[in-house]
Amino acid sequence: YLPGMSTSVWPSWQATFGNTLQTSIPKDPINRLGNLNVWWKFDETTGMDIIDSGLNGYNGRMEGTIQRFNGANCKYSGCLDFGNADQINNVIRVPSEAANGLNDFSMDFWIKTSAEIGTIISGAKDTAGNNEFTVYWDNPNPGCNGLCPLLYTAFSHSSQKINDGVWHHITWTKSGDKSSVFIDGIWKDTKIIPSVRSIDIPSGGLVIGQEQDIVGGSFDATQSMKGSLDELRIWNRALTSSEIALIAANGNADATGWNQDAGTFQCSAGTDFDSHIYQYQYNNANSYNLYA
Numbered sequence: 001y002l003p004g005m006s007t008s009v010w011p012s013w014q015a016t017f018g019n020t021l022q023t024s025i026p027k028d029p030i031n032r033l034g035n036l037n038v039w040w041k042f043d044e045t046t047g048m049d050i051i052d053s054g055l056n057g058y059n060g061r062m063e064g065t066i067q068r069f070n071g072a073n074c075k076y077s078g079c080l081d082f083g084n085a086d087q088i089n090n091v092i093r094v095p096s097e098a099a100n101g102l103n104d105f106s107m108d109f110w111i112k113t114s115a116e117i118g119t120i121i122s123g124a125k126d127t128a129g130n131n132e133f134t135v136y137w138d139n140p141n142p143g144c145n146g147l148c149p150l151l152y153t154a155f156s157h158s159s160q161k162i163n164d165g166v167w168h169h170i171t172w173t174k175s176g177d178k179s180s181v182f183i184d185g186i187w188k189d190t191k192i193i194p195s196v197r198s199i200d201i202p203s204g205g206l207v208i209g210q211e212q213d214i215v216g217g218s219f220d221a222t223q224s225m226k227g228s229l230d231e232l233r234i235w236n237r238a239l240t241s242s243e244i245a246l247i248a249a250n251g252n253a254d255a256t257g258w259n260q261d262a263g264t265f266q267c268s269a270g271t272d273f274d275s276h277i278y279q280y281q282y283n284n285a286n287s288y289n290l291y292a
Helices: 013-021 241-250
Strands: 036-040 060-063 067-070 078-081 091-093 105-112 117-124 131-138 168-175 178-183 186-192 206-208 228-235 279-284 287-291
Touching: 105 117, 105 241, 117 228, 168 241, 178 241, 186 241
Parallel strands: none
Antiparallel strands: 036 228, 060 091, 067 078, 078 228, 091 206, 105 168, 105 228, 117 131, 117 206, 168 178, 178 186, 279 287
């Protein structure tokens, strides 16, 4: 369970629990928690649409021959596979509003690749080939040497290659004038950003799977996404290192330490866990349990 991303396990929340309390409450109040701006699960089974599972409806659309995988091929449920060849056709166009205007933010996703070079997501700035940000990896380039998200003109260098053909969790955060990258929950690098401002992406300038040299196009085949991608999220704040470690370790966990998938609780000494309701159980008209 992650704040802002859960689905109520009790479909009669309003009808039963609300009536018991004799008050009107949201159908799924847990979904309103957190700072999630967009969440593309890639769990759809057919069609070309990519659905935002968050609250903002930032749905996207695939182009090209991107394949839908599920089950053991994915990290969680469904995922997308972009193939292993250099190409300029496989792209997902998503609303620029999913990132536009953000100041502090986080992006996290799971990736499995064997390629030396590739781009996960890019936000174009203008027709001069400038990008607001690009999340990519470039092993042969000594200036990157692994995963190296670019924000404005500042690179964060992971100095860790991710093209070993296994799933890796990537988190990139921006907090004030600091840009940081984490791999599998472990901090790798922080760079100081020369200018602190909100992200500015024009309409059509946010795409998944390609690096842009003009807004929405002029792709370079060698820089295209290769491999599989799962659970891409953008948050409107910088996640803490403890939150990132929990997400990477548990997959479906949050700052409470609760893992809804496994039904376990992880508590680290000195950690100040959030105190919100993350599980509930209705027993009868006079008895119910809330866990916080």
